[in-house]
Amino acid sequence: MSRMAAGQPHRLRFTLNGSTIERACEPRRLLSDFIRHEVGATGTHVGCEHGVCGACTVTIDGQPARACLTLALQAEGCEVCTVENLAGKESRLGVLQQAFRKHHALQCGFCTAGILMSLDSLFAQRPDATEDEIRDLLTGHLCRCTGYAPIVRAALEAASELRIKLKDETANA
Numbered sequence: 655m656s657r658m659a660a661g662q663p664h665r666l667r668f669t670l671n672g673s674t675i676e677r678a679c680e681p682r683r684l685l686s687d688f689i690r691h692e693v694g695a696t697g698t699h700v701g702c703e704h705g706v707c708g709a710c711t712v713t714i715d716g717q718p719a720r721a722c723l724t725l726a727l728q729a730e731g732c733e734v735c736t737v738e739n740l741a742g743k744e745s746r747l748g749v750l751q752q753a754f755r756k757h758h759a760l761q762c763g764f765c766t767a768g769i770l771m772s773l774d775s776l777f778a779q780r781p782d783a784t785e786d787e788i789r790d791l792l793t794g795h796l797c798r799c800t801g802y803a804p805i806v807r808a809a810l811e812a813a814s815e816l817r818i819k820l821k822d823e824t825a826n827a
């Protein structure tokens with residue numbers, strides 16, 4: 655393949671927060687840049703751009719992923735979710751977001767979107783996640799404002815609310 659052909663834009667199609675996105679994309683474009691600059695979904699933040707800070711975390715097919723380490727073309731055919739997806743249909747804050755607000759678990763908020771996406775994915779897979787597991791997850795996210803204690807409190811409260819919700823849904827099914 656010539657160098658010219660290798661750099662040609664490709665057609666990219668994936669689902670972002672439930673909506674189909676289809677447009678041309680250069681092979682070297684990062685998913686974080688594509689989401690923010692091509693689609694305009696700026697809730698996903700970009701900090702270190704080399705996989706350390708966790709600010710850019712999104713979920714791809716339910717799994718947390720560093721969008722700054724993912725080429726946009728790798729999302730072909732996948733379901734990508736960002737922090738914009740956490741609010742309910744009436745644009746009300748989701749359970750995790752409400753808990754973060756209640757416990758002052760953010761200050762500048764730069765790290766928050768990534769932390770919310772990692773926690774959302776953890777609770778979807780492990781509704782019984784323990785405090786140790788939550789703390790372990792937070793080791794993958796840098797927050798220079800909060801000292802982490804309010805984040806842990808918010809996460810524990812959200813986890814317990816989500817468990818109650820899940821129980822109610824199961825009982826009413």
Ligand code: FES
Nearest residue numbers: 701703705708722
């Ligand atoms: S911007 Fe992706 S991990 Fe820091």
Ligand code: FES
Nearest residue numbers: 761763797798799
């Ligand atoms: S709230 Fe500022 S970096 Fe976490």
